Amino acid sequence: MNNPNYNRRINERIRRRRRRATVLTIFFFVIILLSLLSVFAVLQIREHLDDREENNPPDITDQTVQTTEPADQTTTAPIEQTTAAPETDPPAPLVTYTTVTLTRDAITQGDLILVNADLPYTFPLTEGHLTTVYGNKSRGYQLGSAQDKLDTDVLAALNTAADAFLAETGETGLLLANNGAYRSYAAQEDLYARRVAQYGEEEAAKYVALPGVSEHHTGLAFDLALYIDGKTYALDAFDAYDWIPENFPRYGFILRYPANKIAQTGIGYEPWHFRYVGIPHAVYMTANNLCLEEYINVLRAYQATGEHLFVESDGRRYEIWYVPFAVEAETTSILIPDGVPYSISGNNRDGFIVTLTHNSTAQ
Ligand SMILES: [Zn+2]
Numbered sequence: 001m002n003n004p005n006y007n008r009r010i011n012e013r014i015r016r017r018r019r020r021a022t023v024l025t026i027f028f029f030v031i032i033l034l035s036l037l038s039v040f041a042v043l044q045i046r047e048h049l050d051d052r053e054e055n056n057p058p059d060i061t062d063q064t065v066q067t068t069e070p071a072d073q074t075t076t077a078p079i080e081q082t083t084a085a086p087e088t089d090p091p092a093p094l095v096t097y098t099t100v101t102l103t104r105d106a107i108t109q110g111d112l113i114l115v116n117a118d119l120p121y122t123f124p125l126t127e128g129h130l131t132t133v134y135g136n137k138s139r140g141y142q143l144g145s146a147q148d149k150l151d152t153d154v155l156a157a158l159n160t161a162a163d164a165f166l167a168e169t170g171e172t173g174l175l176l177a178n179n180g181a182y183r184s185y186a187a188q189e190d191l192y193a194r195r196v197a198q199y200g201e202e203e204a205a206k207y208v209a210l211p212g213v214s215e216h217h218t219g220l221a222f223d224l225a226l227y228i229d230g231k232t233y234a235l236d237a238f239d240a241y242d243w244i245p246e247n248f249p250r251y252g253f254i255l256r257y258p259a260n261k262i263a264q265t266g267i268g269y270e271p272w273h274f275r276y277v278g279i280p281h282a283v284y285m286t287a288n289n290l291c292l293e294e295y296i297n298v299l300r301a302y303q304a305t306g307e308h309l310f311v312e313s314d315g316r317r318y319e320i321w322y323v324p325f326a327v328e329a330e331t332t333s334i335l336i337p338d339g340v341p342y343s344i345s346g347n348n349r350d351g352f353i354v355t356l357t358h359n360s361t362a363q
Pocket of ligand 1: 221272
């Protein structure tokens with residue numbers, strides 16, 4: 001039974017069979033690999049052709065411009081993916097734009113208009129943008145006069161800010177000062193004359209603007225004071241109310257005439273006078289110690305085709321740029337990406353400031 005020759009032959013045959021099986025396995029594996037590679041190559045070529053189609057020059061319609069932009073300039077570009085970088089660039093997202101056309105007189109209106117001794121306010125034809133505070137205010141503050149009016153959106157922002165103050169501090173003494181909100185030209189004339197009679201022309205001019213150049217004409221500004229136990233105090237009389245200048249920027253308000261900006265504003269320190277400019281602008285100006293005169297100049301560095309200013313506040317991301325109005329032009333056009341909330345304000349001097357509100361800073 002133990003024939004060595006017989007055993008060797010058997011072993012030889014087994015080895016040959018195994019070799020053949022191995023060679024066949026490798027052969028089939030190579031065939032499968034080659035088929036997979038060719039399918040992948042075909043897919044790559046088709047994807048490349050698709051890319052080229054999408055990058056063709058867009059059709060320009062009369063109102064809507066369609067274009068693709070590099071990711072760093074688009075506003076709706078997705079956050080860069082960190083997983084599995086594809087071998088070819090993904091197609092740029094298609095962003096559509098709407099053209100907003102503005103005439104020169106629009107420069108004089110908006111939340112960011114600069115009104116000072118050099119730049120008078122242009123009164124609109126109607127007072128339709130104003131709302132009487134009485135009957136429309138929130139619980140967060142008291143009212144000095146039933147006649148006071150504010151810009152409708154500014155009143156809403158004040159209500160929100162004052163309620164936040166009340167909720168966080170429990171203090172109930174905040175007061176919208178009597179005659180501290182909107183003033184017509186005649187009301188400012190009257191106030192100025194009374195202050196001159198009281199304090200003399202030089203002293204009056206430090207705190208009361210001449211009729212026509214007062215921020216109180218805009219409906220965007222108001223004076224705050226305190227009314228506690230039947231007495232009126234200045235806003236900065238008690239520490240508990242420091243919350244106001246510290247937190248009002250988050251609601252769009254700036255302390256318009258700070259002590260360290262008298263040379264720029266031309267107005268003495270007014271701890272009571274607040275001005276609405278919009279959330280990202282108030283946050284940026286306060287954080288960077290800029291008064292409105294300075295901020296309007298700073299924004300010149302951020303134009304449509306260049307770098308934009310980005311500001312983050314309370315989980316939102318804002319994009320800001322400046323559009324100068326061409327001297328001889330009748331209108332100016334601004335491209336706004338569709339689907340992004342925006343506002344455009346004149347600067348009351350020579351152009352517009354565009355503000356986009358992106359959904360959130362999360363991701
Ligand atoms: Zn004031």
